[in-house]
Each structure stands twice: as structure tokens, then as C-alpha cells.
Amino acid sequence: MKKVNLKSIQITSLFGEDIDEDAVQHLFRQLNTLNRPSLDPIDDIEVRYFDWVLVKRKGVELGFTDFYYHYTADFDLWGLGDLLLTQVYFYSAKGTEDTLPFTGELPYNLTFDDTQGVARDKLESFEYNRHSFLSDTWDVEGYRLNVQYTPEGTIGCVICLLIPPPLKQDVHLSNPALSTIIEKLGQSPFDVQFIQLWQDDNEFTLEQENEIKIYRRLNLKQTLGVSLLFTGLQHAALFKSIIFYSDREEGAIQWNGELPFGITFSDDMLALLKKINGVLIDSIDLKDISRRVWNLPEYTLFILYSNVENRIMQLEIIAKGYWSQS
Known part of the structure; x- marks a missing residue:
């Protein structure tokens, strides 16, 4: 040829x-x-x-x-x-x-x-x-x-x-206030006030309840752009952390509520580092992704960053004492 x-x-x-x-x-x-x-x-x-x-x-x-x-x-x-x-x-x-x-x-x-x-x-x-x-x-x-x-x-x-259009929200729900989410860390996910943060009903569906009890996770990627993670067993489960997703990260819509320190998903690493006031406890840079972890008074902050898009992929707020490098 x-x-x-x-x-x-x-x-x-x-x-x-x-x-x-x-x-x-x-x-x-x-x-x-x-x-x-x-x-x-x-x-x-x-x-x-x-x-x-x-x-x-x-x-x-x-x-x-x-x-x-x-x-x-x-x-x-x-x-x-x-x-x-x-x-x-x-x-x-x-x-x-x-x-x-x-x-x-x-x-x-x-x-x-x-x-x-x-x-x-x-x-x-x-x-x-x-x-x-x-x-x-x-x-x-x-x-x-x-x-x-x-x-x-x-x-x-x-x-x-090619930049794709943003994913569409399946169900239009109100975003819980960031301060309220942080207050609920370490609490039971089966409390009515906790449930009402994430949906209009006073109780989770049976499928959602089983997801929490069995997998210690609740996937709200298509409705709010978050995943909730839990620790403990069955009815003794406790709210451990929340992951906020950027658009299309793990197939999620983008969380459009408040993030800590005025962070936005469009921040590059240089802008991000200027905003966060905390003790950096973990830092890894690879070819395609980087991660940073900060210890803050109320929680641990984990950020996963794309070195291709040069934007934040996901942000996780973790209850004190539950951060692990694994």
C-alpha cells in the first residue's frame, strides 16, 4: 500500500x-x-x-x-x-x-x-x-x-x-446541603432523617435496603451523582463516606450541589491546591490519574484527578478514622 x-x-x-x-x-x-x-x-x-x-x-x-x-x-x-x-x-x-x-x-x-x-x-x-x-x-x-x-x-x-454532552438526571431530586451530609457521617442509614436526604419517601426500597446491608453501598449515580458507603453489618450499618462524581465518571451524572472549600469539578490541580486548607496525608501521581488525601477536623477528603482532562474525577468525604490507603 x-x-x-x-x-x-x-x-x-x-x-x-x-x-x-x-x-x-x-x-x-x-x-x-x-x-x-x-x-x-x-x-x-x-x-x-x-x-x-x-x-x-x-x-x-x-x-x-x-x-x-x-x-x-x-x-x-x-x-x-x-x-x-x-x-x-x-x-x-x-x-x-x-x-x-x-x-x-x-x-x-x-x-x-x-x-x-x-x-x-x-x-x-x-x-x-x-x-x-x-x-x-x-x-x-x-x-x-x-x-x-x-x-x-x-x-x-x-x-x-470529543467532548460529549452531559448525562441527564433520571429523577429530579434536591441536593442535600453539604453541612447536613457531613453531620450524618457515622450515623445509621435507616434513620428517617437520613433517608429523606436522598429521596422523597420515608424509607428506602427493599432493593436499596439490601444494597446497603449486603454490599455496604448505595448507588445514586443516575439520580444525584453520588454513592453512599457504609460500614458495619446489616441493621448496625453506619454511614462511612460519600463519593461525589463528575459527569460520566463511573457512568454517573455530575453532582451539582456544594463541594468543600468551593471546589468545582472543573478545577485543575493547581487551583485545587490553593483552595484546600488541611493536612496532606497521601499523594500519588501516575500517568493518567493522581490522587490527594487531606486530614481535616471533621472528615478526611479524598480527591481523584484526571491527568488527561486535568479536572477532578471524583471527590470523597470520609468519616474520621476510616481512611485506608488500600
């Missing part, structure tokens, strides 16, 4: 296209790959609605998303739709092992020899929305652009992500 030097725009211009569209099939031929994405219903929720095709010879990885999940259809339809092209990763020689570098044109005239300063200069027109920590992320025309750097200080990977 004749060698084709791809331009990134030839891929990003196809974002949102169905895998069966002629243009996407032509892209596969240009990449000279027979690999195709497919969804596995057994996978956990983080990857159940996505799949990726890595073409090592070209330094390119394509990401695909289920149609119904991307366009916020009813939950029961998620995973049953056609696949849409929604992501592309461009790798340098130093960006990943056993993958050849992408040799085509990167977005916004970026090159793998660019330093962080040069990359920021080239994206200067989007400086107002830059989010940064270990990498840099901008919302550019048509997609979200993430640039990751090597230990040597040059670009190791460029990621382009």
Missing part, C-alpha cells in the same frame, strides 16, 4: 462519525489495520462503553464510544448502539514502549520536539481555558486537546477527545 502521511485533522474531522461510515473505513485502510473495536458487556463500567484500536506501526490509537452512551440515551440502551469515533492518541518515540512515532502533522503545528513552553505558545489563543498539572489541556475548536510531556521535557503524547 502506498505510504500515507496522515494529518491529525483528517482524524479529528471524523469525530462523531459512525464506524461504518465510508470515511472511517477509509481511515482504517490508510492506517493499514484490520483491527476493529467492539464492546464487551463483561467489562467494568469504566470501559464497557468504549474500545480502542492501537496501530503501533503508525503511532496512532483510535478511541470509540457507544452511540447511546455518548448521546445520553436511556441507561438501558447503553452499550447497545453503534460505535462512534471520539478519540485519537498520537504517540512519540518516547511516549510509549514498542510503538513507532506518529510521523504526520499534529494539531496546531505541535511537534514532538516542542517543550511545554513552546506548546503553550502555540496554543496561546486558548490560554484562557488551559488546565494544567503534569500535562496541559485546552478546549480547542471541536474537541479537548491534551499534551503530555516526557521526563526530558518534550511532548510524549498528544490526545484529542
Whole structure:
């Protein structure tokens, strides 16, 4: 096959296209790959609605998303739709092992020899929305652009992500006040006042009650964007912690109530660190995610952070004495 030097725009211009569209099939031929994405219903929720095709010879990885999940259809339809092209990763020689570098044109005239300063200069027109920590992320025309750097200080990977619409709330409920949630830490989940925080009725459904007693968890991801976690057994269960989710994190809608210290899910790590007044007790930085844990007078605060989106993925408030590194 004749060698084709791809331009990134030839891929990003196809974002949102169905895998069966002629243009996407032509892209596969240009990449000279027979690999195709497919969804596995057994996978956990983080990857159940996505799949990726890595073409090592070209330094390119394509990401695909289920149609119904991307366009916020009813939950029961998620995973049953056609696949849409929604992501592309461009790798340098130093960006990943056993993958050849992408040799085509990167977005916004970026090159793998660019330093962080040069990359920021080239994206200067989007400086107002830059989010940064270990990498840099901008919302550019048509997609979200993430640039990751090597230990040597040059670009190791460029990621382009189609931004999906926010997930829709299944049932419209009022968000409990943050102060009230914190007051309930360590209390019984079967108290009427506790139950009324999360639904209009005075008692949980039998299914919810069993979820608390058996799994020590209550999933409210589609109604409020939270999960409640418990400790203890059966009727002796106690409210241990609450996880607040950003949009689509673990398939949840975004919690739109108050967060501690005026935090928002759109905060990058630099903004986040300026807001929190507490003792940092745990800090881990990996390629794709980071986490921070603070000890505060009333609770322990856990934050999981995306080093690709450069935004908060989830925030957990944990009753004193229950934080564990495991």
C-alpha cells in the first residue's frame, strides 16, 4: 500500500462519525489495520462503553464510544448502539514502549520536539481555558486537546477527545446541603432523617435496603451523582463516606450541589491546591490519574484527578478514622 502521511485533522474531522461510515473505513485502510473495536458487556463500567484500536506501526490509537452512551440515551440502551469515533492518541518515540512515532502533522503545528513552553505558545489563543498539572489541556475548536510531556521535557503524547454532552438526571431530586451530609457521617442509614436526604419517601426500597446491608453501598449515580458507603453489618450499618462524581465518571451524572472549600469539578490541580486548607496525608501521581488525601477536623477528603482532562474525577468525604490507603 502506498505510504500515507496522515494529518491529525483528517482524524479529528471524523469525530462523531459512525464506524461504518465510508470515511472511517477509509481511515482504517490508510492506517493499514484490520483491527476493529467492539464492546464487551463483561467489562467494568469504566470501559464497557468504549474500545480502542492501537496501530503501533503508525503511532496512532483510535478511541470509540457507544452511540447511546455518548448521546445520553436511556441507561438501558447503553452499550447497545453503534460505535462512534471520539478519540485519537498520537504517540512519540518516547511516549510509549514498542510503538513507532506518529510521523504526520499534529494539531496546531505541535511537534514532538516542542517543550511545554513552546506548546503553550502555540496554543496561546486558548490560554484562557488551559488546565494544567503534569500535562496541559485546552478546549480547542471541536474537541479537548491534551499534551503530555516526557521526563526530558518534550511532548510524549498528544490526545484529542470529543467532548460529549452531559448525562441527564433520571429523577429530579434536591441536593442535600453539604453541612447536613457531613453531620450524618457515622450515623445509621435507616434513620428517617437520613433517608429523606436522598429521596422523597420515608424509607428506602427493599432493593436499596439490601444494597446497603449486603454490599455496604448505595448507588445514586443516575439520580444525584453520588454513592453512599457504609460500614458495619446489616441493621448496625453506619454511614462511612460519600463519593461525589463528575459527569460520566463511573457512568454517573455530575453532582451539582456544594463541594468543600468551593471546589468545582472543573478545577485543575493547581487551583485545587490553593483552595484546600488541611493536612496532606497521601499523594500519588501516575500517568493518567493522581490522587490527594487531606486530614481535616471533621472528615478526611479524598480527591481523584484526571491527568488527561486535568479536572477532578471524583471527590470523597470520609468519616474520621476510616481512611485506608488500600
